[in-house]
Amino acid sequence: MKKLCVIGTSHVGALKTGWDAIKAEQSDWDIVFFGAPDFGVTERLRHVKRRGSKLVSVEKYTREYFKVTSGGQAEIDLEAYDCFLVQGAGIGINLIMRTIYSFFRSERHAMSGGNVLVSEACFSDAVKGLFLSSVAARLADEIAAAVDTPAYLVPSPCPSEGLLSATKTSKKVWMEIMRNWQKIHAAGDHIVLEDQYRAGLDAVRAQGYRLIDIPAEFYSAPCFTKHEYCKGSEWLQDAKYEASPDDDYLHMNGRYGATLLKSFFETVSRETG
């Protein structure tokens, strides 16, 4: 049996729920999850550093989250696994929207007041740089520096198409995200953003990272996930896995997690035999 270590943020909830649903039929694999949700825009996983052959959080909350999600392990022993999967952690389309598109527009986007207009080359370089300097890329580097075990990266989910018709959400930050995505869609910029996102992922691959694609069946349109993969979503929150609110259009459900994991297992088996 191969042992997989999954490292991720609140989105680990979907993978965990999906895994619980399919593990009986995946007898070749066992998974240990290490999750720590972002705190606002602060990535908790950035506190995770390599100490010899272990990944250790230098911050107590992340350590606590690791203990809860892994079943008691505060540290990741890199020698104990056959494979690693880092989910999100700085690679995802939502991050482009929140950190770059909210302030900058490329010449290919529709313009709106207040955003700084830059060339497509500049915007695209920023996206690539964002992904290449992500916590996910760093964790993959840290793992590679310690062990020969393959480490895969997978982007965080694209938001659900459900937010395009939503009128309100319970959290202020979700409200802002919802409005932004609605504007992006209305302007047609989601098509351009998808291109820029793909180019960013290609840059990650070009640097030698093992990046797996989000399965094509998840997409409803560029940048968006079919709502059926969001309904009944699960997230890692308050040190436990739980159902996320109905108006959460960013986290996905167990079906998403199960499909992603199956696709991942296929990729690994194809690449490693």
Place this chain on the structure above:
Amino acid sequence: MKSPYQGLPRRNFWRTGVADEAPETIQNLYRHKFKIGRKDKVATAGSCFAQHIARNLRGRGFNVLDMEPGPPGLSDEQLKKYGFSLYSARFGNIYAVRQLLRLAQEAFGEFKPRKWIWERNGRFFDALRPSVEPEGLSTPEQVRLSRMMHLSHVRRMFEEMDVFVFTLGLTEAWENEESGTVYPTALGTIAGSYDPQFMSFKNYTHSQILEDFLAFRALIHKHNADVRFLLTVSPVPLTATATTDHVLTATTYSKSALRGVAGELYQTYDDIDYFPSYEIIASPFSKGKFFAPNLRSVTEEGVQTVMRVFFDDHDPDGQQKTKQSGGKPTGTASETRVKKEDQEGKEICEDALLEAFSS
């Protein structure tokens, strides 16, 4: 009556002030007219050499304004490539004082440049800051919009700054006489093709430069009465001259005129200080050792010597603050790939493009 030189300090005499000193250790070369503190909002602009000053002030923890920060994700090298964080706004290099004056006038609605959008291979450039988007933008409208937004940041910079650090770079410039528009490069250098009917060569005189700076100062004081100015003269020689003179003669004229203007302004106005970066790098004092083999570029050692003299006076107790990288550990490939390729502090200069025209 005793000689007026009797009793003067060692710094007043060439032998004891210069010949017996070394650039790396010299003391009292510069005494500030006004103190620049870490809380002062410092704006920087000027020719390429000014980029070093901005970078080092930031590195030291001074409050250098950055009105137009670049997108997250860009490395330091990429930020420079796209004109971000070189200066306090994304205006690129400002070589001539007339160019600075026009920028301020434009920012405050007192000047409208003409023919400032240039085209090359279907891409459009802001001719007044051509280096900030090396590949240009898709349409003239985008260039116009981008400049409009830029000017709002420039205006805010002029209104908010406490100290304006300006490095005087060149006396030579290209101007559309009809409109008074000053360009940092000639048509044909970056885009378009040179048209003598449209653009004429200027080699500003001492009195023109002085007048331009005083006009600039008066305009800024209208919007920001308390601002102070720190002038430096770039020690970097001309890459090329468009005069009939030899480039060495042209460089000497240019630097002498700029140094003369800076000196006169310093002597006349309490709110204008002068910092001798030119003397440290280009005078016999340094025996040319701070120039790279091309005898033009200033070495990092030279830059650090200049900044040491500056900080010895303005920030004697300060410690070099290393830039944090968001808590990320160093040493991994992902870190080094996108991080700081800035160690050599290579500057971005449009005039370096002129080298391509030499045969």
